[in-house]
Amino acid sequence: MNNASLVLEGGTFRTIFTSGILDAFLENNIEMPYIIGISAGAINACSYVSKQPERTFRTISTYRNDPRYMGWRNFLTEKSYFGLNFSYNILPNQLDFFDWQTFRKFDGEVEFGVTNALTGEAEYLDALTMDDECMMLRATCALPVLFPEIKINDTPYFDGGLADAVPIKRAEGKGYAKHIIILTRPPGYRKALDGQSKWVMRAFKKRYPEIAKSLATRAERYNATMDYIEQLEADGKAFVFRPPVPVASFEKNPKIMKITYDLGYRQMLSRKEELQAFLQG
Secondary structure (H helix, E strand, O other): OOOOEEEEOOOHHHHHHHHHHHHHHHHOOOOOOEEEEEOHHHHHHHHHHOOOOOHHHHHHHHHOOOOOOEOOOHHHHHOOOEOHHHHHHHHHHHHOOOOHHHHHOOOOEEEEEEEEOOOOOEEEEEHHHOOOOOHHHHHHOOOEOOEOOEEEOOEEEEEHHHOOOOOHHHHHHOOOOOEEEEOOOOOOOOOOOOHHHHHHHHHHOOOOHHHHHHHHHHHHHHHHHHHHHHHHHHOOOEEEEOOOOOOOOOOOOHHHHHHHHHHHHHHHHHOHHHHHHHHHO
């Protein structure tokens, strides 16, 4: 196992790009001792750790347009755009089986980043202790408005990307000096405080004021993290994968999904020797 961390950005279906890279990792027996995923990046981490290539891409491409998976009707029963019971229970435990045994036997550490709804601060959960209904995954993926808050041990959580979108500092704090980072935005991307975020800030200001505050500084913090990652990359401490073109967060077209997956898969294979040199250096 290589002595480097693996850091996975979220981004809903932008992470299909991540799926292609991680499947190429599996084919080439590339394993990391420490993996941290945010939101949909955490979903990809699961199939990577359970050694189930193509599973994440298959489930997304198969069920993306299934109303049980996502759609406004789910708000009537679960207060969520995503079908929580279907996506995080029925799908992995009845339809496209997740290999819990292999996942839990992983000889390393896996963490999911979440945002504490009461403090607005990042917390990091031990993913290998996750229950069969995937409450930790629900929490790290819980985008405000599209999801309700997800409670774990009576503490409400939202999407980990609100507090720490790309947790490179967490990986450094674990003692790793080298990092493989899979981003889901193209080179040079920087975030801006958009109208949607401002609307969510107003909607959450009374019930979860710390979430509103976190949203207010999210773009600035994200951009600072990108600057830091670029410096690590220049210093030879980070190996970064990025999609060459923008990818839609809620892509519907299966053909475009496959193209996105292939972009990640082929990018990894084309940089395989470069990656091996980075890990061995």
